[in-house]
Amino acid sequence: MSSVSVIYALMFYFATAVIVVGVGRKIAQYARTPAPLKIPTTPAPVTKGGVVVRMAKEVVLFASLFKSNKWIWIFGWMFHFALLLVLLRHLRYFTDPVWEWVALIQPFGKYAAFAMLAGLAGLWARRIVVDRVRYITGPSDHLMLALLVGIGITGALMTYVSHTDIVAVKAFFIGLITFNWQPLPTDGVLLAHLGLVVALMIVFPFSKLLHAPGVFFSPTRNQVDNPREKRHVAPWAAKLDAREE
Amino acid sequence: MAKVDFDTPEMQEVSILPKIKPGSMEHSSPFVAKDIHQEPLGFPGELVENFEEKVVEKMGDLLDKYRGFRVFLDSCVKCGACTDKCHYYLGTSDPKNMPVGRQDLLRSVYRRYFTFAGKYFPKLVGARDVSKEVLDEWHSYFHQCSQCRRCSVFCPYGIDTAEISMAAREILDSVGYGQKYCNEIIGKVFKIGNNLGLPGPALEDTLEGLEEDVMDDTGVEVKFPLDVQGAEVLLVTPSADFFAEPHIDGLMGYAKVFHAAGISWTISSYASEAANFGMFIGSYDNMRKISQRIRKAAMDLGVKRIVFGECGHAWRVAYSFLNTLAGPWDFLDPKYPVPQHILEVTHGLIQEGKLNIDKSRNDDIVPTFHDSCNVARASRMGDKPGGQFEIPREVIKAVCNNYVDMAPGTTHEATFCCGGGGGLLTDDLMEIRVKGALPRMEAYKQVTENNGVTNIVAICAICKAQFTKILPFYGFGMDAIMSAHQLVSNAIVLEGEGQDDADESEASEA
Numbered sequence: 001m002s003s004v005s006v007i008y009a010l011m012f013y014f015a016t017a018v019i020v021v022g023v024g025r026k027i028a029q030y031a032r033t034p035a036p037l038k039i040p041t042t043p044a045p046v047t048k049g050g051v052v053v054r055m056a057k058e059v060v061l062f063a064s065l066f067k068s069n070k071w072i073w074i075f076g077w078m079f080h081f082a083l084l085l086v087l088l089r090h091l092r093y094f095t096d097p098v099w100e101w102v103a104l105i106q107p108f109g110k111y112a113a114f115a116m117l118a119g120l121a122g123l124w125a126r127r128i129v130v131d132r133v134r135y136i137t138g139p140s141d142h143l144m145l146a147l148l149v150g151i152g153i154t155g156a157l158m159t160y161v162s163h164t165d166i167v168a169v170k171a172f173f174i175g176l177i178t179f180n181w182q183p184l185p186t187d188g189v190l191l192a193h194l195g196l197v198v199a200l201m202i203v204f205p206f207s208k209l210l211h212a213p214g215v216f217f218s219p220t221r222n223q224v225d226n227p228r229e230k231r232h233v234a235p236w237a238a239k240l241d242a243r244e245e
Numbered sequence: 246m247a248k249v250d251f252d253t254p255e256m257q258e259v260s261i262l263p264k265i266k267p268g269s270m271e272h273s274s275p276f277v278a279k280d281i282h283q284e285p286l287g288f289p290g291e292l293v294e295n296f297e298e299k300v301v302e303k304m305g306d307l308l309d310k311y312r313g314f315r316v317f318l319d320s321c322v323k324c325g326a327c328t329d330k331c332h333y334y335l336g337t338s339d340p341k342n343m344p345v346g347r348q349d350l351l352r353s354v355y356r357r358y359f360t361f362a363g364k365y366f367p368k369l370v371g372a373r374d375v376s377k378e379v380l381d382e383w384h385s386y387f388h389q390c391s392q393c394r395r396c397s398v399f400c401p402y403g404i405d406t407a408e409i410s411m412a413a414r415e416i417l418d419s420v421g422y423g424q425k426y427c428n429e430i431i432g433k434v435f436k437i438g439n440n441l442g443l444p445g446p447a448l449e450d451t452l453e454g455l456e457e458d459v460m461d462d463t464g465v466e467v468k469f470p471l472d473v474q475g476a477e478v479l480l481v482t483p484s485a486d487f488f489a490e491p492h493i494d495g496l497m498g499y500a501k502v503f504h505a506a507g508i509s510w511t512i513s514s515y516a517s518e519a520a521n522f523g524m525f526i527g528s529y530d531n532m533r534k535i536s537q538r539i540r541k542a543a544m545d546l547g548v549k550r551i552v553f554g555e556c557g558h559a560w561r562v563a564y565s566f567l568n569t570l571a572g573p574w575d576f577l578d579p580k581y582p583v584p585q586h587i588l589e590v591t592h593g594l595i596q597e598g599k600l601n602i603d604k605s606r607n608d609d610i611v612p613t614f615h616d617s618c619n620v621a622r623a624s625r626m627g628d629k630p631g632g633q634f635e636i637p638r639e640v641i642k643a644v645c646n647n648y649v650d651m652a653p654g655t656t657h658e659a660t661f662c663c664g665g666g667g668g669l670l671t672d673d674l675m676e677i678r679v680k681g682a683l684p685r686m687e688a689y690k691q692v693t694e695n696n697g698v699t700n701i702v703a704i705c706a707i708c709k710a711q712f713t714k715i716l717p718f719y720g721f722g723m724d725a726i727m728s729a730h731q732l733v734s735n736a737i738v739l740e741g742e743g744q745d746d747a748d749e750s751e752a753s754e755a
Binding site for chain 1: 264265267308310311312315316317319320321322323325326327329340343345346349360361362368369370371397398399401402403408529530533565566567568569572573582584621622623624625628629630631633634658
């Protein structure tokens, strides 16, 4: 076992702990905080089932973004769904035997890397070209894009240019899961790829990537439009009623 | 008219997206509330000494109380989808009037004190400390937001700048740096019962005057009852309906509808105000206190139903919040939703054929309808989503022959604010009000030129007052703005009306 393998093993344990605990705490915080008033952006669904449909349209199709700006929608949707395919494809490195459906999407997942990079490039270009978007872009926004582009490029390099010993990589990750550490190949592209992934996992709970859990808790999107039919009172607001009676 | 020293923006055939002009509206800031405006609302009279500490403390309090506030501050990815959606940005080109630009004025402080990244890497994520300059900037730009929610329609996470701007105003109030206009008005509601400070006897006189006017016009005795015990309906309407034009013509319309349908109704001198500026300043306590007045009035008068007159944000508070703030309403007649919008009432009566309508009386008018933001994006009418768009249009079409809609993308959920909502309807904010009206004026100009539209109809007291003032800046007559129920009032034929009067349309104009 090389020291690189040990360092990467520890980094992955640490990053996993950070993302799971960090995002978990954020989700708990969102769930705990009451939404005292009914503020769905209307027209809004009048039933819970309707809210599920609305949320699904937002999460799967980016419906509001589609209404808003077709360029951001095309680039954003392309990036996110390519990323999803790529992530699902990567499940093959964590499961043995590889699940059938994961094997099935393998060819799509491989090419999705290009769609992902194209989407990111489009989003990045907007940050430079469109004056309004340039104005709201901060250093952290560029860094986030750099991180994702870096992950995409190093990944694509390994798929199409300089292959790594993928069997050993898989052994390494299965070893991490089963606490039976195995050596990691030490070629530079792989180490860069994994290092950037670790960085992304660590910044996730402290950055705008919180939009991922956030969207599900957005009261303008997840509330049922039924305030006249059903009285909605937050616990802290109910105390105001109680005090007077 | 107020003196102005700014240029009215030029209207374009096809709206052109302006290039950003940083700082172009930084001089715009409303009058600061004095102690006499602040203290009756429970706020400190002047900027407190340790405001840095207090701002952070209040922000923490709001973060724990409002999930939306917290989620919205965390979730923005700076995608830019909202950047061209705010009418104030479109009218001023100031990037701090882009919804995300406005949010970031507060988000930067949130990050500094409440996030890991902002505590340790402030430059990286644009975090900054609280300072007097920051508060000045908030006072300026959070009073260039009409809380119209147009941005929230287009945000992929539903981030609602209205919520951020309400929170910012609540924080400013809590450290003694409020806005005079809103806080002075809320004080009047607590002291006298309405925004205008119109006391009971004056209200009684006004209503008697209206009875005489309707009598002169129609020859029918239509009552405008005040504080009538045991009436079926309590009408809660914006106090502008009692004296301002064209609001008052709308009030006459409500009275005629109730009269024609044989519904007994009353106004309450104690709760003679539908508007609730507590919402504009983001104060749950003040909003609740104002709402509780309606509960008390309904109980004292022993009414069975509550109906709201034409008002945008008032309908939001009524429809979306009243049950929360002042419910439960189990002492009212369960056959009717609580509260109802006057348009729901009129719409229902028209459907049932209970009103005698002569559409031709509105033949000299080609109206278009301005969806008020709070009705469009923060409430509903009827029992189906989108009823807030259909019901007003169906009522207008039922009482007039020539209805025309403005361009898609400027109506329904994408409607443009009149420019004066959200607590900005004050002369010290005239410039932002005129500039913010640009997108609406462009859409209106288009239908006046292409479709011969003569009037713009609104269902909001603020829209009506705002348009009266700003239409002339864009070359339109101030009387182009009408109440929806003004059209109803024109067209409704009352039993026993003008039996020997040949020219009815003239009589109904006044």
